[in-house]
Structures are given as C-alpha cells and as structure tokens.
Amino acid sequence: LAKITQPISMDSYEGQEVNITCSHNNIATNDYITWYQQFPSQGPRFIIQGYKTKVTNEVASLFIPADRKSSTLSLPRVSLSDTAVYYCLVGDENDYKLSFGAGTTVTVRA
C-alpha cells in the first residue's frame, strides 16, 4: 500500500490558484492517483483521477511527473465554496476500497 503524505492544511484567498502536492514515493506500477473533496457533514466527492502527465477537467487539473512519486492537484481561481478537505488516494483499478488519509484542509478566505 502506497504511503501518502500531503499537507495538513493550506490557506488561500478567493481568486487564487491552490496547488496541493501529494507524495506517494512507493506508488506501484498499476496504481492510479485519485483526489476527492469533502465538505463538512457530507460524503466525499470525486474530483479527478490520473495515471501520468496531466489531466484536466472542469473542476481541477492533476499534474503527475514522470517518476509518479508525487502529484499536484491544482484548483484554479478558488472561491469560498472551495473550502473543504482534499484527499489524495492511490490505488489500482482492481481495488474495491478507497483508503483515505487525513487529507488537506483548504480554507479560502475573502
């Protein structure tokens, strides 16, 4: 199981770009990197998933370097409603379960 390290918390201001870097040094060849978001008292919500290079969707971008030992979730132009906990997860396509860590609490201020 890949060991995940991500910052405990990050502060930002509205309109800024937020980049959260996740370290997963012992990621396996078949593992994907997935990010979830969780608001207080709600279930986690899928944001983005990638294997290598860059993935972009309407919500975020995910940058994965060639060695895949880390990844960076980029949230463009955050708003107050982006205040949440963001989880980096690593697992392969045959995994049934999601293994959540403590996540990164992102606080966006006006």
Added chain:
Amino acid sequence: EPEVTQTPSHQVTQMGQEVILRCVPISNHLYFYWYRQILGQKVEFLVSFYNNEISEKSEIFDDQFSVERPDGSNFTLKIRSTKLEDSAMYFCASSDTTGGEQYFGPGTRLTVT
C-alpha cells in the same frame, strides 16, 4: 444527475439495540460500499459488495455488522448490537467499476447513547 440516497439522515439509538441503515445506490451501478467517519477522524472503509456477496471487508466490519441487498434498489447496513463507539457518520457509495470513481451518499449520522 443521478445520486446515492441514504435514510435516515440521523438515527439515535440506545446501546445494544439493532440499527439498519439504508441506501439506494445509483441504478446502473454494480459495486456498493459502506464507509464510516467518526467525528473529527478520517473516512474508514467498512465493506464492499458485488454480485450479491461481500468482495472485501475491513477489520472494523466484524460479526456485529452485516450488509444486504434485499431488492434491486436498496443496500442496507445492519449493526446487530450497537456500542457507543459505533457513533459515527456512515456513508454509502456505489460505482460502476472498481478502482474508479465512487459516488457517495449524504450519510447517516448514527448516535449511540
């Protein structure tokens, strides 16, 4: 957009009582899950269910827990004899494949007194 629903939103029960938490997964999904989150702690996997049987379970999912898909739409988690430490938010999730995106419900807050 299809969504996972859960009932009740909040359940209060006395220690030793049985509770059943209900979930309606997204209709064309094949994989179903239960997770729990104790207040202030991380989300923990309990069990996954596929093809009418448990595919994986965690150490938390002991003999006091059971899951069932009684019909084509519901997915339930039963706790036979609740303990104080079962107090948590319980999330149901579903997916159409393994390893990919799981869709979570809004959760049931279980309070055991």
